[in-house]
Amino acid sequence: MTPELLAPAGSPEALDAAIGEGADAVYLGLRSFNARMRSANFAYSQFEGSLRSLHRMGRKLYVTVNTVFEQREADRLYQLLKYLAALGPDGILVQDFGIITMVRENFPSLKLHASTQMNIACARGVNLLSRYGFSRAVLARELSLEEIREIRGSTNMELEVFVHGALCMSVSGLCLFSSYLGGKSANRGMCTQACRRFYRQENEGGYYFSPADLELIEKIPALADAGVNSFKIEGRMKSAEYAGTVVAAYRRVLDSLDSGEEARSRAVKEARDMLRGDFARAKTSFLIDGFSLTWLNPEQNGGTGIPLGRLLRVKGGEGDRAGLIAGGPVLPVPGDSIRLHKADDSGRVSHKLSVAEPDKGGASGESSGSRPYWIDIPEGFEPGDQVYLIQTKSMTRRYPQVIPRNLAAFKRLPGRDKAPLPDLPEVKKSLSQTSGGTGKSGKGKGGSKPAFPEGLYAQVSRLEDLYILQSSRPAGVMVNYHHQLLSRLLGSQKQPLPFSPEDIILVLDPFFPQSLEAELVEDVSVLAEKGYRRFVVNNPGHFSLFRDSGVVLAAGPWLYVFNQWAYAFTVSNGADYFVSPLENNRQNLERTIPQEGSRGFRRSQVFITLYSRPSLFRIRADLGGIYNFHRFSDARDGDFRLSTGPQGSLVYPEEPFYIADKIPFLKEAGFSRFILDFSAGSLKKGEYRDLMEAVRNALPLKGSGRFNWKDGFYKTEETGEKRAAP
DSSP states (O other), X not given: OOOEEEEEOSSHHHHHHHHHTTOSXXXXXXXXXXXXXXXXXOOHHHHHHHHHHHHHTTOEEEEEEOSOOOGGGHHHHHHXXXXXXXXXXXXXXXXXXXXXHHHHHXXXXXXXXXXXXXXXXXXXXXXXXXXXXXXXXXXXXXXXXXXXHHHHTTOOSEEEEEEEEOOOSSOTTOOOHHHHHHSOOGGGTOOXXXXXXXXXXXXXXEOTTOBOXXXXXXXXXXXXXXTOOEEEXXXXXXOHHHHHHHHHHHHHHHTTTTSOHHHHHHHHHHHHHHHTTSOOOOEEOXXXXXXXXXXXXXXXXXXXXXXXXXXXXXEOOTTOOEEEEOOOSSOOOTTOEEEEEOTTSSOEEEEEOSOEEEOTTOOOOSSTTOOOEEEEOOTTXXXXXXXXXXXXXXXXXXXXXXXXXXXXXXXXOOOOOOOOOOOOOOOOHHHHOTTOOOOTTSOOGGGOOOOOOSEEEEEESOGGGHHHHGGGXXXXXXXXXXXXGHHHHTTOSSSOOSSOGGGEEEEOOSOOOGGGHHHHHHHHHHHHHTTOOEEEEOSGGGGGGGTTSOOEXXXXXXXXXXXXXXXXXXXXXXXXXXXXXXXXXXXXXXXXXXXXXXXXXXXXXXXXXXXXXXXXXEESSOXXXXXXXXXXXXXXXXXXXXXXETTEEEEEESSOEEOGGGHHHHHHTTOOEEEEEOTTSOOOHHHHHHHHHHHHTTOOOTTOBOTTTTTOSOOOGGGTOOOOOO
């Protein structure tokens, strides 16, 4: 059976183009809870009309509900899910594990697809979701063809793979950079594309983290042979012209799959020629064939479209601004679409031209022989800002309209229902003792499995740092685990570790690719046998490693427990505790876990990170192969650190997140487990001593920030609230 061709529909025009060029299915977002909040998205009547039309045409429609939600938003999400369940789309794409719980308990007819934001990269993750009723997983983009084949061989679930469009620098679902810069979280559909910005190091600069665009047109036959069920095109923020061009190219190749090798090769060549006009960046096959770094070019500024040069002059006032650009090989005309980029990378805006005319004064342009043009521009752009042509009026085809012209019959809207609380299991007796003390054996009272005692925990990434921690012995130590630590944890080092296995908590990496599955399965088994009985899990695939093992689990911050329904999901999979996400804020945390005594909730089972330099990018590549710097800064003089190695690369902020001065208030509110995270680098004795002094006295820390703790996520217009980015 020929795989499905799945296209983005960021607007009604893009929907028409995608279907007109032969897409089997489209995915679109409504006005909330989707990972492209800055795209046009669809009104409810448009969605309902589209759904009816597409089903009559034998095509499918998937709805994106792929952001995390806060506790205060639970009723609105429940109302949206009830609305969708009544209409019956062919699937909903989700990221938040809380949606799994809400759908399973209330709307079992909804077909669940795991968004790439869920970070599913191995068969164990896929199969866990299968037990929760998922019918499809959109695999993380950072996988090789061989890994995809292995996943296919270990699951019956439908697999969806991105084959074309923009890439994220960070591993799917694990980027905090945009959120750290001002609360505009990628997990909330508000990404400001920190990877596309210009950065400086010493006397040089470049677009160090701006990847090329994915293009797997030549890999379609191999991916089809590997058992991929759906080929996905990225681009809900892009034009109808882009959607039509890319769909037509991939349709050409898919239609040739049942033909001979010669016909396949001819179709691929024709498709590549078609894709030269998709107005996108340079192309890459990314990691599908291995782990080269050809997808990064620091000279590439990350813009899409044909460069029209920089604004030379600007005139006019509010609502009537015009900019002068140099002429060139392509001259804009009214009806064309452009994208403007601020010179300092602080903003990018798409705009449809109503004015495009030669400069009557005949001023010289940026290059010899060019004739400058005046174009209308939106507010906020000045001389020096860059202009790109992203769609031409003359190239725009007209397609039959999918959405009915008369929408009067489509009047359904979400209701005003209140979300029923999730079902939660009773708290285990061994955990209801909030003191949670452990003896030398690591066992709790009555010989129960080891719990996490109350108090202050320290997290590191190097075993050498454990010797520093013993100077002010914390309640527990957390170590970021990778395979290279195995032999040392088992006692092969010359100097014994200052903490015993029952005192050490191993923190698993949130990216769990198929290539590491067998290795991690064996490691966990050996470690548990040797007395390492406490783990922090950060990927859905991790849960299956510990089934019936008798260890104690905490759901890590990368599982994004922002609501009671997500908490219920982690509890149902064996996590007795959870670490509050680094993006969380106090108000939402307290709403999520009410005061002690509430059904199934215990604030004593929550870990709160008080100090951290959080990883903003997690990159599946050793960037040390192309970059020889470790520190860099952005246009706003924010300073960052690049850490590279065989396990991949991480980007950290120099300014740490710190709220240890809030400990008295947190304890008063019932929270009793706290983390100081030193894992962003090697720990220094002086740093540790000074920080512990500040923590013991609940003092502020100079040169630190609050991340989202005080203000929370940037609020969209829909809520009536707005938080300005710094």
